[in-house]
Amino acid sequence: xxxxxxxxxxDAAERSDYGxxxxxxxxxxxxxxxxxxxxxxxxxxxxxxAADAIEKLRFESVANEAxxxxxxxxxxxxxLDKEARTLSVADNGVGMSREDLVAALxxxxxxxxxxxLDELAAKGGDEQGGEKGGTLIGRFGIGFYSAFxxxxxxxxxxxxxxxADAFLWTSEGKGSFRIAPLAVADAPAVGTKVTLHLNAxxxxxxxxxxxxxxxxxxxxxxxxxxxxxxxxxxxxxxxTDGSALWTRPKSEISExxxxxxxxxxxxxxxxxxxxxxxxxxxRTEYTVLAxxxxxxxxxxxxxxxxxxxxLYVRRVLISREADLLPPWLRFMRIxxxxxxxxxxxxxxxxxxxPIIGAIRKxxxxxxxxxxxxxxxxxxEKFAALWKNFGAxxxxxxxxxxxxxxxxxxxxxxSTAQHPDGGRSLKDYVENLRPNQTAIYYIAGDDxxxxxxxxxxxxxxxxxxxxxxxxxxxxxxxxxxxxxYDGKPFKSVTQGAADxxxxxxxxxxxxxxxxxxxxxxxxxxxxxxxxLGAEVEDVRxxxxxRESPACLIAADHGFDLQLARMLQESGNKGVFGKPVLEIxxxxxxxxxxxxxxxxxxxxxxxxxxxxxxxxxxxxxxAPLDAAAFAKRVAALLARA
Numbered sequence: 060x061x062x063x064x065x066x067x068x069x070d071a072a073e074r075s076d077y078g079x080x081x082x083x084x085x086x087x088x089x090x091x092x093x094x095x096x097x098x099x100x101x102x103x104x105x106x107x108x109a110a111d112a113i114e115k116l117r118f119e120s121v122a123n124e125a126x127x128x129x130x131x132x133x134x135x136x137x138x139l140d141k142e143a144r145t146l147s148v149a150d151n152g153v154g155m156s157r158e159d160l161v162a163a164l165x166x167x168x169x170x171x172x173x174x175x176l177d178e179l180a181a182k183g184g185d186e187q188g189g190e191k192g193g194t195l196i197g198r199f200g201i202g203f204y205s206a207f208x209x210x211x212x213x214x215x216x217x218x219x220x221x222x223a224d225a226f227l228w229t230s231e232g233k234g235s236f237r238i239a240p241l242a243v244a245d246a247p248a249v250g251t252k253v254t255l256h257l258n259a260x261x262x263x264x265x266x267x268x269x270x271x272x273x274x275x276x277x278x279x280x281x282x283x284x285x286x287x288x289x290x291x292x293x294x295x296x297x298x299t300d301g302s303a304l305w306t307r308p309k310s311e312i313s314e315x316x317x318x319x320x321x322x323x324x325x326x327x328x329x330x331x332x333x334x335x336x337x338x339x340x341x342r343t344e345y346t347v348l349a350x351x352x353x354x355x356x357x358x359x360x361x362x363x364x365x366x367x368x369x370l371y372v373r374r375v376l377i378s379r380e381a382d383l384l385p386p387w388l389r390f391m392r393i394x395x396x397x398x399x400x401x402x403x404x405x406x407x408x409x410x411x412x413p414i415i416g417a418i419r420k421x422x423x424x425x426x427x428x429x430x431x432x433x434x435x436x437x438x439e440k441f442a443a444l445w446k447n448f449g450a451x452x453x454x455x456x457x458x459x460x461x462x463x464x465x466x467x468x469x470x471x472x473s474t475a476q477h478p479d480g481g482r483s484l485k486d487y488v489e490n491l492r493p494n495q496t497a498i499y500y501i502a503g504d505d506x507x508x509x510x511x512x513x514x515x516x517x518x519x520x521x522x523x524x525x526x527x528x529x530x531x532x533x534x535x536x537x538x539x540x541x542x543y544d545g546k547p548f549k550s551v552t553q554g555a556a557d558x559x560x561x562x563x564x565x566x567x568x569x570x571x572x573x574x575x576x577x578x579x580x581x582x583x584x585x586x587x588x589x590l591g592a593e594v595e596d597v598r599x600x601x602x603x604r605e606s607p608a609c610l611i612a613a614d615h616g617f618d619l620q621l622a623r624m625l626q627e628s629g630n631k632g633v634f635g636k637p638v639l640e641i642x643x644x645x646x647x648x649x650x651x652x653x654x655x656x657x658x659x660x661x662x663x664x665x666x667x668x669x670x671x672x673x674x675x676x677x678x679x680a681p682l683d684a685a686a687f688a689k690r691v692a693a694l695l696a697r698a
Contacts, residue, residue, distance in 0.1 A: 076237050077165055098261070101209055102137075102270070103277040104202035105148040105253055107375050109135045110283045112152025112251060116220050119153060126220050129249050135281075136295060137274070138288035141265045149252040150283075154219040160228045160238050164203060164215065203253075207232035209264060210255035216241055217251040274298055280374040280396070282306070303374050305348040305394055309336055321350045324369065325392040329353035332444045335429045343417055349393040349426060355447040359390060370415075371396040383415070385423050387455035387466075390448045395422070427465050434469045442481055445471045449530075456536035467543055475518070475525040478510050484543045492523050494560040497549035498542065500526035502534045502620035503678060513606035513676050514551045520569040520604055521561045525551055534621040550618035552611050552677075556602035575599045575643040582652035583641065585659060589666045593636060593682060600640035607645040608673040610637040619677065639673060664690045 113133045120127035136149045155163060206213055215228035218241075225246030230236035263269050267289040274285060280303030286295035304312060304320050321331045333351035338344075366389060370381035374396060383395055399414050430452075434441040445452070455466045473480040474487065487498060499518060503509045506529040518525050528537070537548045549557075563569045575583065579599070587597040595613050603609060612619045613635055622635070641648050651669065655662040668690050671681035681687035 101205040106278045109150035116153040136286045140291045147254040151250040155217045156219040209261035211258045212256040214254040218246045277376045345397040368393045372400045473527045502528040513609040516604035517602035522564040553618040554614040578652045579643045595636040596638045603642035607647040608641045
């Protein structure tokens with residue numbers, strides 16, 4: 060021991076040296092470099108073990124009143140000593156005998172907790188000990204050894220409850236350990252005290268703020284109070300009161316309590332838009348506390364963004380980034396505490412457990428139901444939530460076909476007739492025009508531009524509403540979804556308009572384009588010949604009313620927006636060329652037709668201007684910006 064280290068009075072003649080179980084040195088090396096990704100996990104393990112020991116003593120005290128009197132109020136105490144460079148974790152739990160020390164701390168993957176659970180099963184199993192045993196934390200005995208990540212030497216002073224004998228276990232983690240009797244004056248009255256002699260790389264764990272940070276995150280929900288002694292001789296300070304918010308009845312939790320906890324786990328300072336708290340019982344038991352944020356996180360669409368789901372097992376934090384929600388609910392902040400998952404060497408891989416799959420499915424279903432209830436009961440609150448996260452929720456329409464109908468029920472849209480949004484598909488279908496057989500939509504990246512698109516003119520004249528889809532995911536789910544309420548989704552920018560059978564609303568003035576004159580038919584053929592390298596076809600439109608021309612996608616394949624998105628991802632030329640539709644009654648088209656009949660060569664600049672203005676109206680740049688500028692300048696000069 061160094062000069063400042065705590066000393067214990069032991070009888071060297073009675074000290075026994077032991078070798079660890081075979082391959083322990085190799086396993087300890089794996090512990091340090093592979094099993095745990097963060098060194099501060101050691102404190103979680105020691106506190107968990109301490110809480111375990113207290114739970115064991117509490118159970119044994121039921122049958123032994125003397126032990127109950129000896130135990131006192133459950134408490135875990137962490138003490139720091141900067142001068143001695145030690146950190147200790149003490150509990151007033153069941154403690155250990157010499158045999159316990161050899162079995163629990165000398166053999167990897169065999170712990171007192173595991174033996175205790177086996178003992179419970181032998182004495183009556185679930186009837187006697189199921190409920191009590193279910194509250195125990197550790198099931199495998201390697202967690203203790205994580206302390207060697209930060210310590211050069213570990214000392215364990217312990218006294219078994221009901222025994223007068225105390226022992227000191229000591230090891231440097233290099234293949235052996237020692238056990239010796241410990242003087243009563245140096246031993247805990249009951250329980251165990253683990254003292255870590257920290258290595259040079261671990262001075263951060265002597266800082267009270269660092270310990271408090273770790274405890275609040277990893278062990279704040281342990282059902283045992285935790286005190287911190289910041290320096291030798293100082294009075295202890297209570298860090299956690301031994302209760303986790305999600306374990307308390309909802310009737311005992313205030314809105315402020317929920318808000319404070321939400322801000323703690325989310326790192327945001329707004330109020331939650333939705334709070335969901337429930338306990339699932341049955342084949343799988345777990346508690347869930349989930350929040351929908353009141354504002355959009357900055358990294359919501361970051362491809363590297365990780366889940367904000369925290370997984371606890373019997374109030375011990377297992378993962379900050381557990382895969383507990385479908386990706387389209389990634390905006391939720393959630394805590395899950397399971398009573399059924401094992402705490403084992405693969406804690407950071409525990410999400411592969413089949414129980415997690417069942418929990419994940421149930422959570423997704425419950426959160427979706429709560430969103431549906433919010434939409435039905437508080438439209439204003441839901442509208443704010445949808446504004447922030449609707450673009451993410453709609454990803455589920457493409458990625459989660461099993462839940463598509465439920466997501467359709469809560470989805471809200473802007474439409475040509477309701478540009479401010481808030482329209483459900485149910486609203487849309489209830490207001491279909493006579494003979495309307497499809498749900499029409501237009502997709503793009505700017506809602507205002509979409510609302511002014513020339514492709515909408517005929518639909519507007521017929522009183523047909525059109526969904527304005529301005530989120531990137533919209534172009535994908537409308538192609539994978541069969542439809543809604545028996546009505547298919549149809550893009551107004553793809554294929555011929557099929558709205559002739561829809562009557563014009565009473566009192567509305569609408570004059571659909573007439574049959575093209577021979578002059579316009581000739582002009583159409585000239586356009587197709589001139590623009591043939593850039594368009595699939597040129598044809599007379601039945602959808603245009605005010606604009607001279609527009610672009611649409613071919614009848615089969617992708618609509619304009621989806622084709623554009625795929626081309627921008629590096630697939631240029633794969634998705635075909637657009638169709639140019641012209642309005643045979645528009646004065647610009649009629650003037651060009653006359654000009655082309657008299658002087659085709661002189662009219663070709665007008666051909667390209669017509670094509671480029673259609674591109675501009677569709678949100679794209681002219682095909683050749685320099686040539687477009689020259690043609691406009693020449694037109695201005697003639698004017």
